[in-house]
Amino acid sequence: MKTLVEFIWEQQEKMGKATGEFSRLLNDIGIAAKIVNRDVNRAGLAEVLGYEGTTNVQGESQKKLDVIANNEFIKALRNGKQCAAIVSEENDEVVVFDEKITENAKYIVAIDPLDGSSNIEVNVPIGTIFAVYKRKSLGKTITTEDVLQAGTELVCGGYIIYGSSTMLVYTTGDGVNGFTYDPTCGLFILSHENMKIKDDGNIYSINEANYIYFPEGVKRYIKHCQEDDPETRRPYTTRYIGSLISDFHRNLLRGGIYIYPGTKKNPAGKLRLLYECVPVAFIAEQAGAKASDGYRRILDIQPEHIHQRSPLFIGSKSMVEEAERMMSEFSPEFLDEYQRAEKS
Ligand code: AHG
Numbered sequence: 001m002k003t004l005v006e007f008i009w010e011q012q013e014k015m016g017k018a019t020g021e022f023s024r025l026l027n028d029i030g031i032a033a034k035i036v037n038r039d040v041n042r043a044g045l046a047e048v049l050g051y052e053g054t055t056n057v058q059g060e061s062q063k064k065l066d067v068i069a070n071n072e073f074i075k076a077l078r079n080g081k082q083c084a085a086i087v088s089e090e091n092d093e094v095v096v097f098d099e100k101i102t103e104n105a106k107y108i109v110a111i112d113p114l115d116g117s118s119n120i121e122v123n124v125p126i127g128t129i130f131a132v133y134k135r136k137s138l139g140k141t142i143t144t145e146d147v148l149q150a151g152t153e154l155v156c157g158g159y160i161i162y163g164s165s166t167m168l169v170y171t172t173g174d175g176v177n178g179f180t181y182d183p184t185c186g187l188f189i190l191s192h193e194n195m196k197i198k199d200d201g202n203i204y205s206i207n208e209a210n211y212i213y214f215p216e217g218v219k220r221y222i223k224h225c226q227e228d229d230p231e232t233r234r235p236y237t238t239r240y241i242g243s244l245i246s247d248f249h250r251n252l253l254r255g256g257i258y259i260y261p262g263t264k265k266n267p268a269g270k271l272r273l274l275y276e277c278v279p280v281a282f283i284a285e286q287a288g289a290k291a292s293d294g295y296r297r298i299l300d301i302q303p304e305h306i307h308q309r310s311p312l313f314i315g316s317k318s319m320v321e322e323a324e325r326m327m328s329e330f331s332p333e334f335l336d337e338y339q340r341a342e343k344s
Contacts, residue, residue, distance in 0.1 A: 004030055004168060004179045004188035011172065021082050022132075025107055026156070026170070028080035029130060030188055032072040033160045033168060036114070036128065037181060039068055040162040043120050065120055066090055069113035069128065083107050084135050085142045087274055087306045089115075094306060096142050107155070108133045108146050110275040110306075115159075116243025125163035127245025131279040132156040147274075147306055151299030157282030159245050169195070169249070171286040176252075197289035201255025201316035202233040205240045205247040213263035215334045217294065217327035221259075224322065244271065248280050248314065252287060257315035257323065261294065262334065267341035268309040273301060277312045290320040294327040295335045308342060 002010075008026050012018040043065060054067070070090040077083040078097050084105040086095040089112040097105070109132055116126040132155045136145050158170030166181040168188050178192030204225045211219065225236045239256070241247050247258045262269045271277050281291030281298035291298040291314040301310065313323050327334065 002190040004190070007177065007179070007190050011174065015172075015174065021106055022155070022172075024080055025077070025082040025109075025132065026158075028076040028082070029073070029109075029158070030168060032069075032076035033128060033166070033188075034181070034186065035072045035076075036065075036069045036160075037162055037166045039065060039072075040114075040120070040126065043123075063114070063117045063120055066114050066117050073109075073111055073113050073128070073130075077109060081105060083109050085109075085147065086111060087147050088113060089272060089275055089307075094142070094147050099141065103139065106135050106138060108135050108142075108149075110147070110278070112272065112275045115245055115276065116241075119241070119243050124241055124243055125161055125246040125249075126243050127162065127249075128160040129245060129276055129279050130156075130158050131275060131282070132158075148303045150302050151278040151281055154278065154282050154299070157279035157286075159249075159279065159283070161245050161249050163246065163249075167191070167249075169252075169283065171283050173282075173286065176283050176287045195252060195287050197252055197284065197287045198255030198316055199288070200232075200318045201251060201257065202236045203239050203251055203254060203256030204236050204319070205238070205251065205256060205258040206260070207240060207242065208238070210263055213265050214261055215263075215294075215327070215331035217323070217329065217331035217334070218259065218261045220326045220330050221323045224326070244276060244280070248284075251315045252283070252289075255316045257313065257319035259314075259323065260312045262311040262338040262341075266309075267334070267338040269311040269338075271309060271312050273298075273303050273308045273310040274306060277310050277314075280312075280314060284314050288317065289315055290317050292320055292324055293335075293338075294324060294331075304343065310342075311338060 008023040084102040087110040112129045133149045137143050156172045160168045169178040176195040179188035180191040260269050284291045293311045
């Protein structure tokens with residue numbers, strides 16, 4: 001049995017980076033995850049269910065659990081002193097910690113504290129998604145350069161899925177490992193070592209109700225998934241939970257593609273680049289898969305603002321490549337359209 005904390009230490013030592021700072025940071029995320037897990041498990045009870053009566057920067061109504069989870073992660077990271085600032089889906093502005101305390105803090109965290117929270121009432125798995133970056137302004141005041149880093153600069157990408165069991169999955173660029181939470185001893189235990197995604201899955205996950213608004217490339221790809229071709233195991237099967245982490249986690253284990261494209265109504269799609277697309281893209285690549293906005297590698301995109309959105313095509317390599325091919329062939333103009341919309 002190897003615990004998350006032991007594993008992080010071992011990995012850091014192997015890479016010659018064992019100062020304890022990153023291990024502490026990840027451990028803090030693990031501590032908050034346990035508290036959020038407890039609250040998610042009590043979600044049927046009145047005091048954690050329902051709406052807070054506030055909206056976040058995206059104009060979405062905040063659930064009580066969104067707010068609880070956000071507070072827990074911020075509290076754990078503030079107390080741990082390794083993180084200088086947080087970009088959170090639930091905060092309009094960057095949360096910068098007291099400079100006197102975090103003078104030597106080397107990390108910046110981007111987080112969606114509770115992704116898929118519209119599913120809380122119906123017992124569907126939900127998740128926390130996080131990205132860890134190195135702080136560029138060590139010893140100085142936090143700058144926009146600290147929080148607007150491309151995915152290629154990531155130190156760590158990870159998520160926690162609160163499902164039939166609770167798991168923490170993360171990568172630091174040396175493979176993807178998954179830890180299952182054992183509530184009897186309160187520890188995350190290594191259960192899924194060096195996870196890999198099949199090159200050619202047969203699950204496609206997309207909200208097809210938006211079909212009429214999709215770019216032609218996405219429509220063609222959906223039709224491709226539905227064609228009869230036993231040699232390539234088509235028609236594929238469709239699975240869509242409506243909770244990115246649940247859909248991504250299943251496709252990570254079984255092989256498949258998840259798509260949240262831009263649409264005529266929302267050209268940049270729905271998902272946020274910094275704390276949704278980038279961390280899962282890093283995990284996907286480390287598991288041998290691909291993540292794209294339909295045209296470009298997600299990790300190469302330079303963010304211009306903290307709550308920037310991006311279309312996402314992620315999963316089994318051959319499936320993402322085929323979808324990208326169709327986007328270039330049938331919707332070459334859409335890249336400009338969505339970039340313009342995202343800037344305006
Ligand atoms: P939310 O946190 O508001 O529930 O959003 C969830 C995200 C993502 O996790 C999921 O895959 C997607 O939104 C679902 O959106 P649609 O309902 O538009 O399909």
